[in-house]
Amino acid sequence: MSAALTPFVARLSAYDLGPDPAGAHRGLPSSTVSITIPGHDSLDIGWAGRPGSRRRLRAVVAGLHLHAAELRQQGYARGVWLTLSPLGVRALLGLPASALAGHVAELADVVPAMADLPERLAACRSWPERRALVERRLLDGLARHDGRADLSRMRATLAALSGTGRVREAAELLGCSRRHLSGTVRAELGVTPKEYQRLVRFETARGRLVAAAGAGEISLAAVAAASGFADQAHFTREWRSMAGCTPTEWLRAEGPDARSQKFKTSPPLGRTMGT
CATH class of the missing domain: 2.60.120 (Jelly Rolls)
Structure with missing residues (x-):
């Protein structure tokens, strides 16, 4: 590229x-x-x-x-x-x-x-x-x-939100108030800082879940802990809220094993979609 x-x-x-x-x-x-x-x-x-x-x-x-x-x-x-x-x-x-x-x-x-x-x-x-x-x-x-205009401030904002689970800590890292941070993120992304952090955490968990499934070593508790959830129950609730199903149901329908079954008779042209 x-x-x-x-x-x-x-x-x-x-x-x-x-x-x-x-x-x-x-x-x-x-x-x-x-x-x-x-x-x-x-x-x-x-x-x-x-x-x-x-x-x-x-x-x-x-x-x-x-x-x-x-x-x-x-x-x-x-x-x-x-x-x-x-x-x-x-x-x-x-x-x-x-x-x-x-x-x-x-x-x-x-x-x-x-x-x-x-x-x-x-x-x-x-x-x-x-x-x-x-x-x-x-x-x-x-x-x-x-x-190519200067986007460094917003890039730093997203990095700060991705690097911590608390909006207050992100604001402190950026040297601004929570209100200013919220207004900036809403104007550029259309979601709140906390919602953006939810998206990042969910995306991280999905990557870990797919990797674990591919290795045949699925542990929802381990994925939850590594991704910043309080426990497995918290992870499952959040996954159901955002995906409309449990992590196990999603893996059964679209995880690595499900994809390999689909392609047994006809190999894929390229990579499957991840979102």
């Missing part, structure tokens, strides 16, 4: 949800903003447990959210998936992450200059060609929105 994009793009990869006719995937909360561009068909997306929220979109931009989304793609569900840091949203798309918080939107509506990207990607013959096309469009956005 271009060095100019690395501060802003957390991940750019092919995704493959396997040959499941429903092509269902639970989009879990995270500290990044995601863009999902299916290969040929549109996506049916909505908030898990809220049937009336479903929409069909050709390419999806999902802002920071504290509850799970559900994506469905007909046929063999393949496409391109990228995640942007909150700072990357402003630098590459030209708007603050707060404008997208709690929402899913059509990429063409958020960034009109990228309206033709799904069709252009569908015409590509290989993953390197698709990746190069996406990078070029992101670099165009960086130049268009002057994304």
Whole structure:
């Protein structure tokens, strides 16, 4: 990836949800903003447990959210998936992450200059060609929105919030009041400092849970302790609140073992989606 994009793009990869006719995937909360561009068909997306929220979109931009989304793609569900840091949203798309918080939107509506990207990607013959096309469009956005402007203060703010579990301690590290910190974070991200910390902790726990499952050494108590939860019960409650299911239920449906079962008859094109 271009060095100019690395501060802003957390991940750019092919995704493959396997040959499941429903092509269902639970989009879990995270500290990044995601863009999902299916290969040929549109996506049916909505908030898990809220049937009336479903929409069909050709390419999806999902802002920071504290509850799970559900994506469905007909046929063999393949496409391109990228995640942007909150700072990357402003630098590459030209708007603050707060404008997208709690929402899913059509990429063409958020960034009109990228309206033709799904069709252009569908015409590509290989993953390197698709990746190069996406990078070029992101670099165009960086130049268009002057994304190299000084973002050091907000970067320091997010680092402070990620490095401690208490908003007060983060404010002290930054040398500002809690009220000032809250106003700054809300304006840029669309969530409170505490909500951002919840997203970071949940994302960290998910990574540890997947790693433990892949190693065949799952201990919810160990994951909870390492991720900053009071105990396993606290971890499970928080996971259910944000994912709409228990950690065990999620692993059974979308963990490493579930994915390997999906791909027994047809190997994946690339990495599966993580959010």
